[in-house]
Amino acid sequence: MATRRIISGEKTILEKDDKDFAQPEGGKSNIAPAVPAHVIYKLLGFTLAMVVGPIGSYFLTLNLLFRGNSTYAGAFAAIMANVVLIGYVVVAFQEDQTDQMEAKEKEKREGKKVI
Template sequence: MATRRNVPEKTISEAQGGPSTSAQISDTTPAVPAAVIYKLLGFTAAMICIPIGSYFLSVNTIFKGKSIRNASYAGAFAAILANVVLVAYIIVAMREDQSENIEAEAKRKKGQ
C-alpha cells in the first residue's frame, strides 16, 4: 500500500527574488460584516426571549390558569411567535441580499 508523504510548501523569500515582507498585502477585513453579526445576535436573543416570555405572559394573563389545556394554548402561542421571529429573520436576510445585488448593479452601471 502506498503512503502519502507530506511535502512542505515552498515559499519564495526576498533573497530569492520574492516580494519583501513590507510589500506584501495583508487583508485583515473580517469575513462577515459586523452588521450581519449584530442582526444574528439580535434575532438569536429574540428567538430565546419572545417565545419563553410570551408563554409565561399568556399563561398567566390571557389563558388564566394552571390547567393542562391553558398551558397547551400558551405553548401553541409561543410556538407561533417563534415561527414569526424565524420568518422575520428570513425576510430581513433576503432584503439584505437584494440590497447588495442592487448596489453592485448600480456600481457596474456607473462604471460603464
C-alpha cells in the same frame, strides 16, 4: 517503481504553495473581517428574540390571556418562534437583494467611467 527526480530549476510542491501566502501586489494585505459587523448584530438580535420572545410570551399569556391553560400558551409560544424565524428570513432576503443592487449600481458606474 519509478521515482521522479526534482531538477534544480524546478520548484517543489512546498515552494509552489508559498505563492498563496505572498503579499498582494499593493503590498498591503486585506484585514477586513470575513463577515460584516452589521450581519453579526442582526444574528445576535434575532438569537435573543428567539430565546426571549417565545419564553416571554408563554409566561405572559399563561395567566393573563389563557387563564392557566398551558396548551394554548405553549401553542402561542410556538407561533411566536415561527414569527421570529420568518422575520429573520425576510430580513436576510432583503439584505441579499440590497447587496445585489449595490453591486449592479457599482458595475454601471464603473462602466460609465471607462467610456
